[in-house]
Every structure is written in structure tokens, then in C-alpha cells.
Amino acid sequence: xxxxxxxxxxxxxxxxxxxxxxxxxxxxxxxxxxxxxxxxxxxxxxxxxxxxxxxxxxxxxxxxxxxxxxxxxxxxxxxxxxxxxxxxxxxxxxxxxxxxxxxxxxxxxxxxxxxxxxxxxxxxxxxxxxxxxxxxxxxxxxxxxxxxxxxxxxxxxxxxxxxxxxxxxxxxxxxxxxxxxxxxxxxxxxxxxxxxxxxxxxxxxxxxxxxxxxxxxxxxxxxxxxxxxxxxxxxxxxxxxxxxxxxxxxxxxxxxxxxx
Amino acid sequence: xxxxxxxxxxxxxxxxxxxxxxxxxxxxxxxxxxxxxxxxxxxxxxxxxxxxxxxxxxxxxxxxxxxxxxxxxxxxxxxxxxxxxxxxxxxxxxxxxxxxxxxxxxxxxxxxxxxxxxxxxxxxxxxxxxxxxxxxxxxxxxxxxxxxxxxxxxxxxxxxxxxxxxxxxxxxxxxxxxxxxxxxxxxxxxxxxxxxxxxxxxxxxxxxxxxxxxxxxxxxxxxxxxxxxxxxxxxxxxxxxxxxxxxxxxxxxxxxxxxxxxxxxxxxxxxxxxxxxxxxxxxxxxxxxxxxxxxxxxxxxxxxxxxxxxxxxxxxxxxxxxxxxxxxxxxxxxxxxxxxxxxxxxxxxxxxxxxxxxxxxxxxxxxxxxxxxxxxxxxxxxxxxxxxxxxxxxxxxxxxxxxxxxxxxxxxxxxxxxxxxxxxxxxxxxxxxxxxxxxxxxxxxxxxxxxxxxxxxxxxxxxxxxxxxxxxxxxxx
Numbered sequence: 045x046x047x048x049x050x051x052x053x054x055x056x057x058x059x060x061x062x063x064x065x066x067x068x069x070x071x072x073x074x075x076x077x078x079x080x081x082x083x084x085x086x087x088x089x090x091x092x093x094x095x096x097x098x099x100x101x102x103x104x105x106x107x108x109x110x111x112x113x114x115x116x117x118x119x120x121x122x123x124x125x126x127x128x129x130x131x132x133x134x135x136x137x138x139x140x141x142x143x144x145x146x147x148x149x150x151x152x153x154x155x156x157x158x159x160x161x162x163x164x165x166x167x168x169x170x171x172x173x174x175x176x177x178x179x180x181x182x183x184x185x186x187x188x189x190x191x192x193x194x195x196x197x198x199x200x201x202x203x204x205x206x207x208x209x210x211x212x213x214x215x216x217x218x219x220x221x222x223x224x225x226x227x228x229x230x231x232x233x234x235x236x237x238x239x240x241x242x243x244x245x246x247x248x249x250x251x252x253x254x255x256x257x258x259x260x261x262x263x264x265x266x267x268x269x270x271x272x273x274x275x276x277x278x279x280x281x282x283x284x285x286x287x288x289x290x291x292x293x294x295x296x297x298x299x300x301x302x303x304x
Numbered sequence: 305x306x307x308x309x310x311x312x313x314x315x316x317x318x319x320x321x322x323x324x325x326x327x328x329x330x331x332x333x334x335x336x337x338x339x340x341x342x343x344x345x346x347x348x349x350x351x352x353x354x355x356x357x358x359x360x361x362x363x364x365x366x367x368x369x370x371x372x373x374x375x376x377x378x379x380x381x382x383x384x385x386x387x388x389x390x391x392x393x394x395x396x397x398x399x400x401x402x403x404x405x406x407x408x409x410x411x412x413x414x415x416x417x418x419x420x421x422x423x424x425x426x427x428x429x430x431x432x433x434x435x436x437x438x439x440x441x442x443x444x445x446x447x448x449x450x451x452x453x454x455x456x457x458x459x460x461x462x463x464x465x466x467x468x469x470x471x472x473x474x475x476x477x478x479x480x481x482x483x484x485x486x487x488x489x490x491x492x493x494x495x496x497x498x499x500x501x502x503x504x505x506x507x508x509x510x511x512x513x514x515x516x517x518x519x520x521x522x523x524x525x526x527x528x529x530x531x532x533x534x535x536x537x538x539x540x541x542x543x544x545x546x547x548x549x550x551x552x553x554x555x556x557x558x559x560x561x562x563x564x565x566x567x568x569x570x571x572x573x574x575x576x577x578x579x580x581x582x583x584x585x586x587x588x589x590x591x592x593x594x595x596x597x598x599x600x601x602x603x604x605x606x607x608x609x610x611x612x613x614x615x616x617x618x619x620x621x622x623x624x625x626x627x628x629x630x631x632x633x634x635x636x637x638x639x640x641x642x643x644x645x646x647x648x649x650x651x652x653x654x655x656x657x658x659x660x661x662x663x664x665x666x667x668x669x670x671x672x673x674x675x676x677x678x679x680x681x682x683x684x685x686x687x688x689x690x691x692x693x694x695x696x697x698x699x700x701x702x703x704x705x706x707x708x709x710x711x712x713x714x715x716x717x718x719x720x721x722x723x724x725x726x727x728x729x730x731x732x733x734x735x736x737x738x739x740x741x742x743x744x745x746x747x748x749x750x751x752x753x754x755x756x757x758x759x760x761x762x763x764x765x766x767x768x769x770x771x772x773x774x775x776x777x778x779x780x781x
Contacts, residue, residue: 115640141642149640155633158626166630169623170642217642 066129068093068221068253069114069145074123076106076113083109085277086123091221091255096247098256098264098285100298101274107257108150110274111225115140115147127221141170146219150226150257152210156199160190163198163209167216175218183212186242204235211239215246221253222246228260236260240267261298265289273298325379333372340367410700417445417606421599431595438595442602442670444710446663449609451690451702453659456616458688459697460625461652462632464537467524467544468687471657473551473679474520475513475664480564480674481557482509502568503576506669510662517661518654525653529646532635544684551676563675570601570669601670608666612659613699619655628652629697693747695754704755713740 067090076084083106091097101107113120116137125133132140141147146167155163164183168176184191187208193201198209207227214222224243228236240263246252258264265271265285273281273294281288288294345364348355420441424434450472457465482488483505492501528539551558558564569577577584577597585592619625627648630638638645668674686709694705716736747755 117636117639136644137639138642138644141640147640149637153634153637153640155630155637157633158629162626162629166626166638166641166643169627213641 067091067126068128069255070124070126071110071114072124072126074110074113074120074125076109076118077121078109078118083277084113084120087274087277087279089272089279091253093253094247094251095270096243096254096256096268096285098258098268098271099274100258100261100264100271100294102259102298105274106277107259107274108225109277111147111150111223111255111257114223115145141217144170144218144220145223146214146217146221147223148207148210148214148225148227150229152206154198154201154206154209154213156197158198159195160193160198160201160209161195163213164190164216167213170217176216179216179218183215186215186245187212204231204239207231207235207239208242211242219252221255223255223257225257226259227256228258228263236263243267261294262289265294321380321384325376325384328379329372329376332375333368336368336371337364340364413700413703414610417441421602431593431599435595435598438598438602440711440714442598442605443714444707445602445605445609446667447687447690447710448703448706449605449612449663449666450660450687451694451706452609452612452616452699453656453663454687455656455691455694455697455699455702456619456628456659457652457656458691459702460616460620460632461628461649461656463649463652464533465540465653465656466537466681466684466688467540467542467547468656468660469679469681469684470524470544470547471517471520471660472664472667472683473547473676474517474657475661475666476668476674476678477551477558477564477664478513478516478661479506479509479665479668480567482512483568483668484564484566499576503571503574505568506570506665507573510665513665514658514661517664518658520661521653521655521657522650524657525650529649541681541684544679544681548676548679551679558676561676563673563677565673567668567672567674569672570597570604572600601666605663605666605670608662612662615655615659616699624648624651689744693744693754695751695756698754698756701754701756709740712743716740 069089069091071087071089073086073088074084075082075086087106087110089097089099089110099107099110109118112118114125114132116132116135120133123133124131127140127143127145130143132143155166158166164180165173165176168179171179189205190208190212193205198206201209207229211222211224211227214224227239227243231239243254243256244267247254256264256268265288268285271282271285271288272279273288281291281294283291289299341364344367345360347358347360349358350356421434421438424437424441425431428434428437450468453471454465454468457463457468483501489501524540524543528536531539552561554560571577572584575582575584575587577594577600579585579592583592584596590596616625620629627638627643628651630641630643631645631648631652635645638648667678671678690705690709691702693709694701694703713736716739
């Protein structure tokens with residue numbers, strides 16, 4: 045916290061600088077409790093249009109809690125969450141989804157007994173199926189594997205395919221902000237690379253804003269424009285992705301096996 | 305090394321197998337002797353006002369013998385180390401019934417259901433002779449319908465409902481109370497003729513029964529919105545009991561434990577089934593027979609059951625039906641995808657309850673008498689068993705399970721031949737539930753995901769493929 049890097053205007057080398065001042069998603073002093081235990085102790089995070097922002101931290105730091113708090117389950121007890129200037133702190137979860145924020149939650153949470161096709165269909169329900177065919181084609185281009193598995197039950201897919209399905213399902217609603225919770229969890233390095241490439245491609249080609257929660261700090265920071273480091277429910281460090289990657293404390297804590 | 309081991313193992317096992325099996329069976333027999341000795345070997349009787357003992361060595365020997373032989377057979381067959389474990393060989397007959405053979409099986413079953421009364425009458429050679437079979441058909445179809453209704457709540461939406469009988473009761477009492485109400489009868493008597501209400505009550509009350517039951521489904525749904533699994537089951541169980549207790553205790557309104565009798569019978573869309581000049585038989589120029597009404601009732605419940613199936617199949621393809629299934633899978637994911645889980649749950653409860661209400665209304669018109677005795681927890685348990693055994697979410701499985709369970713229960717009434725084996729003191733009907741329980745355990749052992757464990761996708765690309773349930777958790781068809 046004391047060591048926060050400046051979030052000053054980006055240097056010339058930064059990719060895709062945000063164009064406007066109001067962030068797309070602004071988390072302001074959010075405190076979340078599980079019973080009496082404070083999981084988030086006043087977190088501030090900004091995500092600007094067109095950015096990939098990553099939140100890294102170790103187990104139990106509160107990364108997923110922040111992600112879920114933005115979606116209103118659990119609710120923030122203090123602080124504010126603003127989406128395009130609108131306060132969504134108390135909004136019901138399903139209405140938040142209707143604001144074109146899509147989420148691929150922790151543990152993927154695909155529908156295991158429904159087919160891949162049906163899973164993708166569920167993702168499109170926010171959108172009212174207006175662009176279903178087009179969006180389906182887009183997801184298939186991004187993850188050709190899903191097309192091969194289209195009539196298979198979600199639960200019979202491999203971990204990597206399930207992750208692709210979770211991301212694909214989130215994309216079916218044509219989101220403006222995509223939130224991903226640990227897409228690399230439990231996946232082979234090659235699959236992780238595929239998935240991160242897909243995220244980069246979505247951002248580059250369509251300008252999709254991505255908020256990425258990751259434990260795999262190295263990959264996440266390399267991919268992201270900006271990053272936040274969460275420790276015990278507090279943001280201790282923030283800055284540009286590559287910059288954070290060079291920081292000795294980040295290297296020590298997250299990249300070199302926890303050596304100090 | 306490893307190869308050698310594998311080669312020698314069966315050879316080593318071959319000869320000692322017999323010895324081992326006998327030793328094990330002998331030990332089991334010994335344990336049985338120890339256990340059954342005091343339990344079965346002795347019997348206390350009253351001799352001259354004092355307790356005395358008699359001995360039953362023969363019964364004891366038979367019981368121990370059964371254990372010994374049974375254990376021996378099991379050791380040599382099922383538990384034999386030489387027995388190759390059977391590896392799952394793809395979909396079973398029942399699985400295929402759901403999809404691949406489905407196109408043929410479903411119309412065949414439907415055809416059988418439609419022509420069943422005709423077959424029964426022709427086969428047994430007369431209207432009145434076929435009464436028993438057609439009554440059984442009505443009973444089975446009632447449970448098919450109830451199973452399909454509960455299937456929406458339990459199988460599709462994944463909400464465990466142990467109080468489904470409450471909606472059945474609401475439907476039945478809706479019809480019973482409205483049809484026997486004197487003010488309503490008088491109102492219509494002045495307006496549309498003396499017999500109007502008696503003749504039309506069923507057809508007017510049928511949609512109302514469904515509506516009321518659906519409203520009660522919502523009323524139950526609201527307080528349990530946040531509950532799932534065991535907790536939901538307890539609350540719904542309590543709800544079922546509350547309805548029954550209210551029916552018993554609110555004597556002024558419901559007639560209490562005595563129930564409501566002489567409820568107007570079903571009519572052929574306003575034409576009564578009686579021997580009068582305006583009756584069904586006279587109007588159609590056929591000799592009067594009370595069986596006309598029974599056969600008509602059969603077709604009414606068949607139509608109601610088909611309506612349930614049709615609506616369920618249609619709803620599954622609509623967003624709300626898919627949302628039910630998604631809700632069963634993962635509630636949090638549903639919300640994140642923008643689905644209002646409150647509405648989805650309430651709609652599942654209401655739709656399921658509505659069909660329960662229709663079935664209840666039918667029950668009241670068929671029996672002509674309702675009392676709280678007909679709406680005990682047993683009925684809920686039976687319907688739930690039908691849904692689980694049939695394979696949750698599977699229409700055809702539920703229908704087959706209902707036929708097997710209700711038909712089987714009836715057949716077990718006819719165990720008279722057992723008295724010839726066990727002597728005249730033996731009461732076979734006492735063993736009905738025991739055999740029934742065994743059958744249920746057997747199904748769950750061999751088909752843990754229900755009779756039909758495949759699931760028809762609601763949408764597919766190019767080819768419709770059966771989605772086998774073998775890779776999902778047990779009890780999740």
C-alpha cells in the first residue's frame with residue numbers, strides 16, 4: 045500500500061492507452077465480509093475501456109472475492125462499484141449481467157449435464173438470441189475444439205476444454221467487459237498459452253475490455269496492460285504489467301517460488 | 305516379473321477357490337447360527353399364565369442353510385476372483401429406449417395407451433370384465449402424470465420436493481368443494497338450468513384446480529427460494545403435512561377427516577353417464593353400461609398426461625426450460641449469466657404444481673369422494689420414487705417407472721400362490737412392500753442413474769446424439 049506505483053498517464057511504450065478519463069469499471073474502497081471476517085479491506089481498482097487489467101495475488105488474498113463482489117454475491121458492505129459511471133453496488137446479480145458484463149467464474153462453473161451447445165446457448169440468454177449464429181461462429185473460430193465437442197456433455201470435457209467453454213459462454217452475451225477468474229487454473233502450460241492467446245486476440249481485434257484475476261502472475265502480467273497486486277484484502281502494488289513484472293517484490297513473492 | 309505374477313495368479317487361485325468359498329460360507333453360517341439361535345431358535349409362549357419356551361430347530365436350520373448356500377453361491381459366482389469384471393458396454397436397452405429406438409418406442413407406447421381399453425375389453429370379453437384392468441390403467445396414468453409433473457420440479461429444475469402431494473390435494477379439494485357447493489349450484493340453476501353445474505362442474509373446475517395449485521406452488525416457492533437440497537426437502541415435506549393437517553382440522557370448510565362425499569361425476573362434456581333419456585348411452589343410441597364412464601375417464605387422464613408431456617417437452621426447448629436445467633446444474637453460474645433465478649424457481653414450482661392440481665381434480669372426479677387420508681406422505685414418496693427410478697428428467701423413463709411401480713404393486717396383491725408354499729397362515733399381502741423395497745434397491749444397484757439415464761439435448765448440430773449419463777454423478781440422470 046505504501047509502495048503503490050504511480051498510476052500516472054501511460055508512457056509512450058504502453059499498448060492501447062485508455063482514451064477517456066472515467067474508467068469503465070471503478071471499484072472504490074470496497075470492503076467485503078464473510079460473517080465477521082473482512083476479506084476485502086478497502087480495495088480500489090480501475091479498469092479502463094479497451095484495457096486488459098490483471099489482479100494477481102496468492103491464495104486467499106481475496107482475488108475471487110473481489111470478482112464476485114463486483115457481481116454482487118457477496119455484496120460489498122462498504123464502498124462503491126461503478127460501471128460506466130453507474131453505481132451497481134446494490135444491483136441484483138442477474139441485472140448486472142444485463143449491463144453486458146460477462147464473467148467466467150472461478151472453477152469454470154459450466155453446466156456439466158448440458159451439452160456444449162446448450163451451455164453456449166445459456167450464455168446468449170442475456171442477449172435475447174439476436175446474434176446467436178454469428179456469435180457461435182465467432183466462439184468456434186476462437187476455440188475450434190468446442191465445435192468438435194458441440195454435442196458432448198459439458199462435464200465430459202477436459203479441463204482446458206471446459207475453460208474454453210466457460211470463456212466462450214461468457215462471450216456469447218457480447219460483453220463489453222469480460223471478467224475471468226483464474227482461467228489457467230489446473231491447466232497444462234500449452235493450454236494456458238492457447239487461452240491467453242485467445243484473450244489477447246479478443247482484446248486486440250475487438251477492443252474487448254478484460255479484467256483478469258490470476259495466480260499465474262508471470263503470464264498474466266505479460267498479457268496485461270496494467271496490473272494490481274492484492275495481499276490480504278488490500279491492493280499493495282499497482283502499475284503497468286511489464287513494470288510490475290520487473291519489481292523485485294513481485295518477482296520474489298509470485299515468480300520465484302516465494303523466495304524472499 | 306510382473307508378467308510372471310499375472311500368469312501364476314489364476315492358477316494359484318483355482319483350486320483353493322472351492323476351499324475358500326466353503327470356509328467362508330461355513331463361517332457365515334456359524335455367524336448366522338449365533339445370531340439366529342436366540343432370535344429364531346427360541347420362542348416364548350404363555351403356558352398357564354406363565355412364560356414358557358418352545359424350540360424351533362427346523363426353522364433355525366432352514367435359515368442358517370439359506371445363509372450358507374447363498375454365501376457359497378455368491379463366493380463361487382459374483383465374488384469369485386476368476387470372474388471377469390463386466391466393463392460397461394455402452395448404452396443399455398433402457399438408454400437406447402430414450403433416444404435411438406425412441407422414435408419407434410414412443411409412438412408404440414402411446415398407441416398401446418390409446419388402444420389399451422379396447423384391447424382389455426376384447427381380451428377379457430366384455431365391458432364389465434375389463435373393469436379391473438382399465439381401473440389399473442387409470443391408476444397408472446394418474447401416476448405417470450404426477451411423475452411428469454414432479455419431474456419438472458425435481459428432474460429439470462433440481463429442486464427436491466417431498467410435499468408434492470399437497471398440490472394433488474389442492475386440486476382434488478378445489479374440485480370437491482366447488483362442485484358440491486350449494487350456492488354455486490343455485491346460482492347456475494337459476495341461470496342455465498337445474499343440472500348445469502352438476503354436468504359442467506368438472507370441466508369448469510379442471511383449469512381452476514390447476515390454477516389454484518399453481519398459486520400454491522408459488523406460495524410454497526417464495527419462502528424456500530434460498531433453500532436447496534436437504535433443507536428444501538424438509539420444508540416441502542412440512543408443507544405437504546401442513547396442507548393435510550389443515551384439511552383434517554378445518555372441519556367447517558373441508559369436512560375434516562370424514563372428507564367430502566357425493567362429488568358430481570365426470571360427464572361427456574356436459575352429457576351425464578347415466579341411464580336417463582339425456583344420458584350418454586341414450587344420446588348415442590347404445591345400451592347403458594356404467595363402464596362407459598370408466599373408459600371415458602381413462603381417456604381424460606390419458607389426455608391430461610399427454611398434455612403434461614407435451615408442455616414439458618415444449619418448455620424444455622424454450623429459454624425458461626433451459627433455465628430450469630441450468631439452475632439445477634449451477635445456480636451461481638445462472639445468475640452470472642443474467643438469469644433471474646427467483647423467477648425461474650417460482651415458474652418451476654408453479655408449473656409442476658399446476659399439473660399436480662390437474663391430477664388432483666381428476667382424482668376427485670374419479671373417486672367421487674375425497675378425504676385427507678388420500679393425501680399422505682406415502683403418495684409424495686411414491687411419486688418421487690417414480691421420478692428417481694425412471695431417471696430424473698427423462699419423460700419415457702418416468703412413464704415406464706410409473707407403469708412398473710403401480711402395475712407391480714397391484715400384481716403383488718395377487719401373491720395367493722405363496723399360501724400353497726408356506727401354508728394357509730401365510731398372508732402374502734404383508735410381503736408386498738418388502739418385495740417392492742427389494743425391487744427398488746435392485747434398480748438402484750444396477751441402474752443408479754435411473755432406468756433411462758440418457759438425456760435428450762434440447763438443441764443439437766446436425767445429428768441428435770444420446771448423451772449417456774455414465775459420466776455424471778450417480779443420481780443425476
